[in-house]
Amino acid sequence: MFESFDALLLARLQFAFTVSFHFIFPAFSIGLASFLMVLEALWLRTGKGVYANLYRYWLKIFAITFAMGVVSGIVMSYQFGTNWSVFSDKAGPVIGPLMAYEVLTAFFLEAGFLGVMLFGINKVGAKLHFAATCMVALGTFISAFWILSVNSWMQTPTGFEMGANGQFMPGPSWWEIIFNPSFPYRLVHTVTAAYLTTAFVVGAVGAWHLLRDRANPGARKMFSMAMWMAAIVAPIQIFVGDMHGLNTLEHQPAKVMAMEGHFKSYPSGAPLILLGIPNSREQRVDYAIEIPKGSSLILKHDPNAPLAGLDTVAEEDRPPVGIVFWAFRIMVGMGFAMLGIGLWSLLARARRRLYDWPGLHRAAVLMGPSGFVAVIAGWITTEVGRQPWVVHGLLRTADATAPLDAPAVAASLIAFIVVYFAVFGAGTLYILKLMRKAPEAHEDSVPVHGPVRTAGITPAPAIEGGDQ
Amino acid sequence: MIDLTIVWAFVIAFAVAAYVVMDGFDLGIGILFPRFKVGTERDMAMNSIAPVWDGNETWLVMGGGGLLAAFPLAYAIVLPALYAPLIAMLLGLVFRGVAFEFRWRDPGHRGFWDLAFCAGSVMAGLSQGVVLGALLQGIAVEGRAYAGGWWDWLTPFSLATGISVVIGYALLGATWLIWKTEGPLHEQARSMARHLLIGLLIAIAVVSAWTPFLEAQYYRRWFEWPGVLAAAQMPLAVTIAAFFAWRAIAKGRDWMPFLLALVLFGLTMVGLGISIWPDVVPGAVTIWEAAAPERSQVFMLIGAGVLIPIILAYTVWAYWVFRGKVDEAGYH
Numbered sequence: 001m002f003e004s005f006d007a008l009l010l011a012r013l014q015f016a017f018t019v020s021f022h023f024i025f026p027a028f029s030i031g032l033a034s035f036l037m038v039l040e041a042l043w044l045r046t047g048k049g050v051y052a053n054l055y056r057y058w059l060k061i062f063a064i065t066f067a068m069g070v071v072s073g074i075v076m077s078y079q080f081g082t083n084w085s086v087f088s089d090k091a092g093p094v095i096g097p098l099m100a101y102e103v104l105t106a107f108f109l110e111a112g113f114l115g116v117m118l119f120g121i122n123k124v125g126a127k128l129h130f131a132a133t134c135m136v137a138l139g140t141f142i143s144a145f146w147i148l149s150v151n152s153w154m155q156t157p158t159g160f161e162m163g164a165n166g167q168f169m170p171g172p173s174w175w176e177i178i179f180n181p182s183f184p185y186r187l188v189h190t191v192t193a194a195y196l197t198t199a200f201v202v203g204a205v206g207a208w209h210l211l212r213d214r215a216n217p218g219a220r221k222m223f224s225m226a227m228w229m230a231a232i233v234a235p236i237q238i239f240v241g242d243m244h245g246l247n248t249l250e251h252q253p254a255k256v257m258a259m260e261g262h263f264k265s266y267p268s269g270a271p272l273i274l275l276g277i278p279n280s281r282e283q284r285v286d287y288a289i290e291i292p293k294g295s296s297l298i299l300k301h302d303p304n305a306p307l308a309g310l311d312t313v314a315e316e317d318r319p320p321v322g323i324v325f326w327a328f329r330i331m332v333g334m335g336f337a338m339l340g341i342g343l344w345s346l347l348a349r350a351r352r353r354l355y356d357w358p359g360l361h362r363a364a365v366l367m368g369p370s371g372f373v374a375v376i377a378g379w380i381t382t383e384v385g386r387q388p389w390v391v392h393g394l395l396r397t398a399d400a401t402a403p404l405d406a407p408a409v410a411a412s413l414i415a416f417i418v419v420y421f422a423v424f425g426a427g428t429l430y431i432l433k434l435m436r437k438a439p440e441a442h443e444d445s446v447p448v449h450g451p452v453r454t455a456g457i458t459p460a461p462a463i464e465g466g467d468q
Numbered sequence: 469m470i471d472l473t474i475v476w477a478f479v480i481a482f483a484v485a486a487y488v489v490m491d492g493f494d495l496g497i498g499i500l501f502p503r504f505k506v507g508t509e510r511d512m513a514m515n516s517i518a519p520v521w522d523g524n525e526t527w528l529v530m531g532g533g534g535l536l537a538a539f540p541l542a543y544a545i546v547l548p549a550l551y552a553p554l555i556a557m558l559l560g561l562v563f564r565g566v567a568f569e570f571r572w573r574d575p576g577h578r579g580f581w582d583l584a585f586c587a588g589s590v591m592a593g594l595s596q597g598v599v600l601g602a603l604l605q606g607i608a609v610e611g612r613a614y615a616g617g618w619w620d621w622l623t624p625f626s627l628a629t630g631i632s633v634v635i636g637y638a639l640l641g642a643t644w645l646i647w648k649t650e651g652p653l654h655e656q657a658r659s660m661a662r663h664l665l666i667g668l669l670i671a672i673a674v675v676s677a678w679t680p681f682l683e684a685q686y687y688r689r690w691f692e693w694p695g696v697l698a699a700a701q702m703p704l705a706v707t708i709a710a711f712f713a714w715r716a717i718a719k720g721r722d723w724m725p726f727l728l729a730l731v732l733f734g735l736t737m738v739g740l741g742i743s744i745w746p747d748v749v750p751g752a753v754t755i756w757e758a759a760a761p762e763r764s765q766v767f768m769l770i771g772a773g774v775l776i777p778i779i780l781a782y783t784v785w786a787y788w789v790f791r792g793k794v795d796e797a798g799y800h
Contacts, residue, residue, distance in 0.1 A: 079787065
């Protein structure tokens with residue numbers, strides 16, 4: 001008994017570790033691919049060198065990010081089977097086809113056109129190269145579409161039938177499976193988060209170089225573009241997040257109870273607990289700072305509306321409160337900090353001091369990683385909040401694990417931790433090294449390591465994955 | 469009425485074959501990497517595959533993801549059974565995948581990332597071969613789950629298949645370089661390919677002679693009427709292909725050795741198919757027992773039918789863009 005618990009906990013830790021690490025890369029590359037697409041479009045339209053230089057600058061960073069996303073993603077596609085084989089067997093007929101569609105419509109598209117995007121400008125010409133960039137960007141989005149549909153189905157399963165052999169079988173309509181109730185909200189919320197993540201990284205790099213040289217045209221351009229994103233998208237994201245929360249309240253109330261720290265029910269208006277220390281043993285939040293009736297106002301749009309608490313949920317069906325409570329607060333806090341930067345940038349623009357306000361630039365540098373923090377915190381909120389279920393309400397996490405010995409899982413977990421920190425740590429350093437370099441006006445004449453020049457092709461300014 | 473389960477078995481087999489054909493040669497270049505001179509030659513070898521490796525590796529995800537979608541029970545049984553080699557493969561792929569970028573980013577540690585590129589490629593190839601051997605020798609199944617321990621996969625046979633695959637990939641890598649390079653690297657590739665071809669033929673002979681004695685089913689397939697009719701052709705076909713490959717490596721059109729190495733690989737895969745058909749977990753689960761319900765099969769087949777031709781088309785285009793010899797003129 002104890003042994004099986006051990007293997008389960010280790011398997012959960014391993015999945016949490018590998019998926020959290022993996023998620024960092026697509027959270028960045030989804031937005032970055034679109035950013036590159038916009039830059040190349042602006043370049044083709046206006047012919048201005050600054051866009052071309054920024055494209056080359058960020059392409060090198062994209063190449064590293066993408067490579068790390070690919071290799072950590074392949075791990076994920078096998079983790080379902082190696083560690084969660086019962087889940088794979090039972091849910092495979094429903095989620096398997098969605099993941100197959102992800103491979104067919106997204107992974108091949110990204111990978112097929114990435115080579116041309118990184119190394120092919122001399123060979124295919126500007127227009128076709130732009131098409132390749134668009135395909136890669138489109139691929140990242142389609143990938144998010146399918147994998148979030150799968151995840152949403154695990155949160156709010158619909159459109160299935162139970163087979164005699166215990167498998168979830170697809171019902172007559174795939175539409176009901178793909179567009180399950182939480183999917184539209186999760187998709188918009190997550191993709192927007194990816195765009196914001198990228199915007200804040202780009203903004204931080206721009207701000208960093210503005211602090212050194214406020215005349216650098218590349219730094220100015222990227223900072224301005226990023227701050228427009230922050231000012232426009234951060235408020236939208238907060239609104240979308242609120243909608244997503246209401247959707248969760250409807251379909252997974254226990255998750256919202258944990259997010260809110262509502263151990264007990266409030267028949268006449270629930271408080272909004274801003275901060276506090278959830279105490280699961282005593283079933284209360286210690287040292288709570290709360291706004292009376294605030295939670296009912298937000299969730300029900302009526303300060304006196306009754307809200308049920310975790311005391312209405314069977315003990316074995318409750319998610320862990322502490323992690324969910326804190327992760328949620330970190331995410332929301334990041335969201336509002338992003339909004340703050342966005343508003344500050346608007347003020348700076350109004351005063352014509354956008355490139356000339358070191359305080360703003362320092363704050364933007366500080367906020368560079370905020371998107372990653374928010375994305376991971378949000379992911380933890382929704383995934384831990386789904387516990388103890390892997391398919392919400394239907395299949396328990398504890399019943400979904402592979403028949404593995406604890407030492408096997410422990411060994412692989414240690415291997416993943418060592419390798420990921422070493423390899424992705426190095427990759428992060430290389431990215432930071434590239435970011436530290438100011439975007440130069442002569443980015444295009446930098447000598448390049450070039451995969452692939454056929455003899456006889458005239459060398460032209462190249463967009464390349466790297467320089468030597 | 470077409471049996472969709474058989475259709476899907478062939479789609480998955482196609483994905484695995486496509487993976488071996490495409491990632492095989494770029495893993496092979498990784499396996500041979502330390503043999504190339506530091507500097508231009510290594511850069512050229514790397515650059516001959518940099519634009520395409522990612523697409524190649526996607527077929528591995530297609531094989532895994534497709535197995536989950538079309539044969540979820542097989543995916544659920546096989547992956548835990550092959551836990552250690554699969555994790556080793558994934559970690560190997562991590563190292564070699566990032567090396568494509570990292571070695572350019574950090575000239576001070578290029579030697580380290582070159583080593584990571586090689587070691588990761590060897591580990592991935594070896595693990596894939598071990599996985600093949602472990603599947604062939606049979607895994608313990610009870611009900612709907614794997615019932616063995618986490619070292620069951622390790623036997624002399626699975627090690628033999630593991631080494632065979634490494635040799636085979638190395639041959640694919642060498643013949644790819646014959647095609648894509650010129651000068652000293654090209655000559656070196658021809659000489660390596662000769663040795664590797666001999667090595668692969670020995671490996672094929674060993675594994676082929678060993679396999680029929682693992683399971684009664686394999687023995688019957690290969691040595692009893694009417695299977696022996698087809699079986700007898702296989703060694704003949706391999707010999708003929710090997711003869712032409714040998715000649716092409718010695719002198720011949722530059723693309724010829726690669727093509728003939730693929731033919732050899734193709735023959736071994738046909739041989740495998742003869743041994744295990746119609747099982748998806750050899751000796752334990754047939755494709756029909758593991759198949760996803762018809763609704764899943766139909767839904768995916770629509771997508772696969774439309775998308776796989778499109779994917780093949782733009783994959784061919786991406787290779788076409790980077791056709792011709794890799795030229796060292798590219799790096800100053």
